[in-house]
Amino acid sequence: MLRRLYDWTLSLAAKKSAEVWLAVIAFVESSIFLVPADVLFLPMALARPGRIWRYALIATVSSVLGGIAGWYLGHYAYEAVAKPVLAFYGKLDAFEQLKNSVDYETIVLLLITSGLAHLPPIKVVTILSGAVNINLWLFVATAIVARGARFYLLAWLLRRYGENIRHFIEKRLGLIAGLVSAALILLFVGYRLVQ
Template sequence: MLTNLYNWTLRMADHPRALWVLALVSFAESSVFPIPPDVLMIPMILARPSRAWLIATVALVASVLGGVLGYAIGAFAFDQIGQPILASLGKADAMSEFNSRFNDFGFWAVLGAGITPFPFKVITIMSGWTGMPLATFVGTAIIARGIRFFLVAALLWKFGAPIRDFIERRLGLMTTLFLILLFGGFLLVRYL
C-alpha cells in the first residue's frame, strides 16, 4: 500500500494542478501522511526550475499549517486518550517530567525533525501534547521547513538533475550531521 501511495504522489508531479497537490501532501505530511513533499518537489523543480522558489514556498506554508493541525491533535486528543491511559498505569508523574524535558529541548526537536528525514508529524503531535508554546513551535517550524525546502529548491535550481541522487540519498544524513555538530557546539560553549 505504501508503494502505491508513493507512486501516486510521484505521478502527481506532472498533474496540471501539481502545486495544489503539493500543498495537500505538504499539509498532510506534517500531521498524518507518510510520504514527504520532496517526492513531489524534486520532479516539479526539475521540470520547471524557474518555479523552484514558488514550489518551495507552497511546501513551506502548507507544511507549517499542517504542523499546526498536528500540534492541535497532540494538544486536544491527548487529554481524552493518552492521559487516562497513563494515569491508569501510574505514569502521570512521568508524563509531567517528560513534558518538561521535551520542552527544554523543544526548539531543537522541532528544528531537527523539520530539516531531517525524521517524521515531522511525530514532533508536531508531541509539541502539542507536551504543551510547547505555540509561537515557539510555529516559529521553529517555519525556520526548519524553510531551510529544508529552500535548500532542496536551491540545489535543484543550481545543479539540476545531477544533484537529485544526492538529495534523495544523502541530504538527510548531511543535515543530521550538521545539526549534531551545531548542537554539540552549543553544549561545548555552555559548559566551558
Template sequence: MLHRLYSWTMAWADHPRALWILAIVAFVESSVFPIPPDVLMIPMILAAPHRAWLIAGTALVASVLGGLLGYAIGALAFDTLGQPILAALGKADAMAEFNTRFNDLGFWAVLTAGITPFPYKVITIMSGWTGMSLATFIVTSIIARGLRFFIVAGLLWYFGAPIRDFIERRLGLMFILFILLLVGGFLAVGAL
C-alpha cells in the same frame, strides 16, 4: 502500501495543478500522511527550475499550517487521534519517556524533525500533547521547514538533475550532520 502511496504521489507531480497538490501533500504530511512533499517537489523543480522558490515557499507555508493541525491533534485530541497515529508509526512505547524531556528540548526536537527524515508529524503531535509554547513551535517550524525545502530547491535550481540522486539518498544524513555541528557549536560556546 508505502510503495503504492509513493507511486500515487509521484504521479501527481506532472498534474497541471501540481502546486495545489504539493500544498495538500505538505499540509497532510505534517500531521498524518507518510510520504514527504519532497517526492513532489523534486520532479516539479526539475521540470520548471524557474519556479523553484515558489514551489519551496508553497511547501513551507502548507507544511507549517499542517504542523499546526498536528499540534492541535496533540493538544485537543491526543487520546482519540494523536495516540493511534503515533502507535501506527511505532512510537507509542516511547511517548511517556519522550513527554518528560520533550519541552526541555522542544526547540531542538522541532528543528531536527523539521529538517531531517524523522517524521515531522510525530513532533507536531507531541508538541501539542506536551503543551510546548505555540510561538516556539511556529517559529522553529518555519526555520526548520524553510531550511529543508529551500535547500532542496536551491540545490535543484543550481545543479539540476544530477543532484537528484544526492537529495533522495543522502540529504537526510547531511541535515543530521548539520544539526550535530550546530548543537556542537552551541555547546562549545556555552562551555567557554
C-alpha cells in the same frame, strides 16, 4: 505498501493540479502522513525550474500549517486522535517515553532537527509539541525557519545544479541533513553541560 504510496505521491508531480497536491502532501506530512513532500517537490522543481521558488513557498507554508494542525492534535485531541495515529505507525510507546522525558529546550531542538532532516519524523514532533504545551508562537517561528530552510535549500540546489543534483539529493540529502542535525544536537548537549 510504502513503496506504492511513494510511487503514487511521485505520480502527482505530472498532474495539472501538482501545486495543490504539493500543498496537501506538505500539510499532511507535518501531522499524519508518512511520505515527505520532497518526493513531489523534487520532480516538480526539475520539470518547471521557473516556478521553483513558488514551489518552495507553497511547501513551506503548507508544512507549517500542517505542523500547526499537528500541534492542535497533540494539544486538544491527544487521547481521541493523536494516540490512535501514533499507535497506527507503531510510535506510541516511543512517543510516550519522549513525552515524559523532554524539556522545553529539547522540544525546540527536536523541532529544528525534524524540520530540517525528519529526525525524528516531523509529525511526531508537531504532536509532541502540542501535547507538552510548547508555546504556539515559538512553535510556528521554529517551524517556519526549519521547514523554510529545508525547502529553500532544496530549491537553491536544484536551481544551481539541476538534474545532476537530483540523484545526489535523493540518495544523500537525508545523510547530510542527519549530520547537520547531529552537529546541532552535539552543540545543544555541549551547551547543557556548560550550564
